[in-house]
Amino acid sequence: METVDVRVVLAPAISFTCAGLVFLMGRSVFWRRFWSLGAATLKLAVVMSMLPGALAGKTFVWDLIEFTPGIGIAFRADALGMFFATVSSALWLVTTVYAIGYMEPEQAKVRFFGFFALCVSTTVGVAFAENLLTLFVFYETLTICTYPLVIHEETPEALRAGRKYLAYTLSGGACILLGSALTYQVAGTLTLSRSGILPASADPRTLAVLFATLIVGFGVKAAIMPLHGWLPTAMVAPTPVSALLHAVAVVKVGAFGILRVVYNVFGIELLRSLGFTVPLAYLAAFTIVVASVVALFQDNLKRRLAYSTVSQLSYIVLGASLLAPSAACAAVAHIANQAFAKITMFFVAGAIQRTTGKTQVHELAGIGHEMPLTMAAFTAASLSFIGVPLFAGFITKWYLSLGALESGMWWFAIVMLASSLLNAAYWLPIVYLAFFKGSPERRPEVREARPLLLVPTLVCAVWVIVLGTTSDVPGMPFALARAAVEFVFKM
Numbered sequence: 001m002e003t004v005d006v007r008v009v010l011a012p013a014i015s016f017t018c019a020g021l022v023f024l025m026g027r028s029v030f031w032r033r034f035w036s037l038g039a040a041t042l043k044l045a046v047v048m049s050m051l052p053g054a055l056a057g058k059t060f061v062w063d064l065i066e067f068t069p070g071i072g073i074a075f076r077a078d079a080l081g082m083f084f085a086t087v088s089s090a091l092w093l094v095t096t097v098y099a100i101g102y103m104e105p106e107q108a109k110v111r112f113f114g115f116f117a118l119c120v121s122t123t124v125g126v127a128f129a130e131n132l133l134t135l136f137v138f139y140e141t142l143t144i145c146t147y148p149l150v151i152h153e154e155t156p157e158a159l160r161a162g163r164k165y166l167a168y169t170l171s172g173g174a175c176i177l178l179g180s181a182l183t184y185q186v187a188g189t190l191t192l193s194r195s196g197i198l199p200a201s202a203d204p205r206t207l208a209v210l211f212a213t214l215i216v217g218f219g220v221k222a223a224i225m226p227l228h229g230w231l232p233t234a235m236v237a238p239t240p241v242s243a244l245l246h247a248v249a250v251v252k253v254g255a256f257g258i259l260r261v262v263y264n265v266f267g268i269e270l271l272r273s274l275g276f277t278v279p280l281a282y283l284a285a286f287t288i289v290v291a292s293v294v295a296l297f298q299d300n301l302k303r304r305l306a307y308s309t310v311s312q313l314s315y316i317v318l319g320a321s322l323l324a325p326s327a328a329c330a331a332v333a334h335i336a337n338q339a340f341a342k343i344t345m346f347f348v349a350g351a352i353q354r355t356t357g358k359t360q361v362h363e364l365a366g367i368g369h370e371m372p373l374t375m376a377a378f379t380a381a382s383l384s385f386i387g388v389p390l391f392a393g394f395i396t397k398w399y400l401s402l403g404a405l406e407s408g409m410w411w412f413a414i415v416m417l418a419s420s421l422l423n424a425a426y427w428l429p430i431v432y433l434a435f436f437k438g439s440p441e442r443r444p445e446v447r448e449a450r451p452l453l454l455v456p457t458l459v460c461a462v463w464v465i466v467l468g469t470t471s472d473v474p475g476m477p478f479a480l481a482r483a484a485v486e487f488v489f490k491m
Helices: 006-025 029-055 077-103 109-127 132-150 157-186 204-221 230-235 238-250 251-266 268-274 276-297 302-323 324-354 372-386 392-406 412-438 451-469 477-489
Strands: 002-004 057-070 073-077
Touching: 006 029, 006 057, 006 073, 006 077, 006 109, 006 392, 029 057, 029 077, 029 109, 029 477, 057 157, 057 251, 057 412, 073 077, 073 132, 073 302, 077 109, 077 238, 077 251, 077 324, 077 477, 109 132, 109 238, 109 251, 109 477, 132 157, 132 238, 132 251, 157 251, 204 251, 204 268, 230 302, 238 251, 238 324, 251 268, 251 302, 251 324, 276 302, 276 412, 302 324, 302 392, 302 412, 324 477, 372 392, 372 412, 372 451, 392 412, 392 451, 451 477
Parallel strands: 002 057
Antiparallel strands: 057 073
């Protein structure tokens, strides 16, 4: 049931307004923090106010501008969009708190917090996009808004990373624009309100080009190998930006776009008949394994986190590609599962850097005795990525494995097992170094990070456990993921 509701456009507008106010009044520390925290809280409240309706099957819509009949800027909050917007809004609030503490000694804070707000505005715009044109506009705006954050330090290394980021992501955007034009030519519409808009009678070769174009376009930000090169390079950005890139905004927008292509542009039945998702599933499995192997050899903590993100994002792609209900549940749920675990890890990395100056894995011996709460949060996130029961990542791996069996491609369950072993191989040594290496006689002084860094870290770590233990609880995130899948599979 569709309901015209201004809240669906108000949500992205709040962050956009916040950015304008920060740029105008942000030289005052008080007003910069007031508008950043106030807007983050208000946006989350607006999104959460729509959640009961989304769980009850309502869809909220608002047409903003129509350029020509059937083409315009319009918003639609269905279950899938609501899931992504809820995760983004919740994590924007905790990341804002963390960023206030982390960025205190940094330069250009007005620019940082202004573009930070714009990034989340465009992310929610992508989540609520009713059609491919609206999605493209916000997708490209996100690229432009993120660039000043990537180059924030303005060092030669940061500027090179920014150029590389733009080269990759703008090329991906061009592919999406081309794919959108082809979609309109074939389907006569760009709407994302249905489960499949392309006619089965269309030329399979045209559909193949269309599928490849859109997947490559969104795959750049989703960091599918070999389109991932920009992501590890972008780790030169400040830690809150890295957290934003990996958990809240950029990479998730790419993965979300792939879900829209599979479920809303093509639809399950058409893709089953065409078989286009089979090679995509193999590419996702390749990315999952190879990126994890590369992560094993990264001594810089943020680069290890970056390659872990490359691997983890392809869980979403694999889940979409299997075209099975359980795998689809895993794909949607992993938007939240990966986000909370990965942002926890980035918060830990930033807290360690700010408190001790350490950035390399080999430097972390004994850090668990100095920062026990911080490293306890890191341990919870590590166990989640490994897939230990009671942690969020277990839900993803369990349902992905079920989806592999449902689709008749059981060998992808082995990929999940291999991924768990590789995750254990590059996360558990850090936990061991932190808590079991170093001289116990030395009894280092406990010096946790300041509260503005520690509290958001612990909040996200707790949610890693909450997401892993509430999959059958009505009203919790997994229930919304199921609602999205029910629409797609007509369950």
